[in-house]
Amino acid sequence: MRFVIIGAGRVGLRTARVLREEGHEVTLVERDEPRVRRARNEGFTVVESDGAREDTLEEAGVGDADAVGALTGDLNVNFTACMIAKHHGCRTVLRIDEAYREKIYRKYAEEVDEVIYPERLGAIGAKNALLGGTIRAIADVEEHLQVVELTITEAAPVNGYTISELELPADSRVLAFGKRDGDLELPGEDESLEVGDRLVVLADFEVLSDVRQLLVGETPSEAVANAASGSSSGAGGVN
Structure with missing residues (x-):
């Protein structure tokens, strides 16, 4: 970009x-x-x-x-x-x-x-x-670790899952969860993931593309390219 x-x-x-x-x-x-x-x-x-x-x-x-x-x-x-x-x-x-x-x-x-x-x-x-977009970097914890906030989209494979059903890649974990326009809180296992909900995830850079595919619905090629460049998807004109 x-x-x-x-x-x-x-x-x-x-x-x-x-x-x-x-x-x-x-x-x-x-x-x-x-x-x-x-x-x-x-x-x-x-x-x-x-x-x-x-x-x-x-x-x-x-x-x-x-x-x-x-x-x-x-x-x-x-x-x-x-x-x-x-x-x-x-x-x-x-x-x-x-x-x-x-x-x-x-x-x-x-x-x-x-x-x-x-x-x-x-x-x-x-x-x-x-x-802009549906993926927001919050902090670089270490050289290989980043905290990101991701917004569930209609294309996300996990849309409709509960937190307990969510299986993230190894070297990543959910830190917080928030409903659309709601406050971020500690995630509850029975919370359902719907369009507009937000997850704060700690992830190794090597698995960020996999996390993006699950939670945002990017294709594998888009996720790899965007994770490498740090760009966000979902904002018209800046993707």
């Missing part, structure tokens, strides 16, 4: 690193010369210009991008970049700081795909917001 990140500061650069580590293509947009130099020293492609300009975003490849993350500390720049990206058909993620009140949050939330508070969310959360 291709991403354009506006802002190579703390939030933007960390998010870019996470995405690149998972095999995605990332272009950064930044106008501050020291930040541009730092990002380029780390091997990133950087467009040195104003992220609120359409020609800048076009140079960064917004026309071919799956999503744009406007992650600067300037709300006006972020919102303008998201509106340009939306015009180009991209998924849009808008950074908004804690200082802004709920009224402002609601105003902008109606115009973009997702609004994030990086002070709460962190880089892995910003990455999830960009990916």
Whole structure:
């Protein structure tokens, strides 16, 4: 997947690193010369210009991008970049700081795909917001272990099973379960798995593709490719 990140500061650069580590293509947009130099020293492609300009975003490849993350500390720049990206058909993620009140949050939330508070969310959360979909990475526990939240789909082979009937691959286990729009809780054996329900699973990277096939219903080839790249399925325009 291709991403354009506006802002190579703390939030933007960390998010870019996470995405690149998972095999995605990332272009950064930044106008501050020291930040541009730092990002380029780390091997990133950087467009040195104003992220609120359409020609800048076009140079960064917004026309071919799956999503744009406007992650600067300037709300006006972020919102303008998201509106340009939306015009180009991209998924849009808008950074908004804690200082802004709920009224402002609601105003902008109606115009973009997702609004994030990086002070709460962190880089892995910003990455999830960009990916969207039915699979959400929560934490990398060790180099080979990841905690993921998966949403049951109609295509999932386990749709209609109970927790007790669920047989995950070795080296994976269910940590929590939540009904659609409900809170996550410790799983009960008699809970039934229905479309929209969520499971939090701890899994070795080697079996993540098998877990995805069971709980999300991806084909074997899709599951292997997506598990390797860290991408999510089920979000229009960003798969």
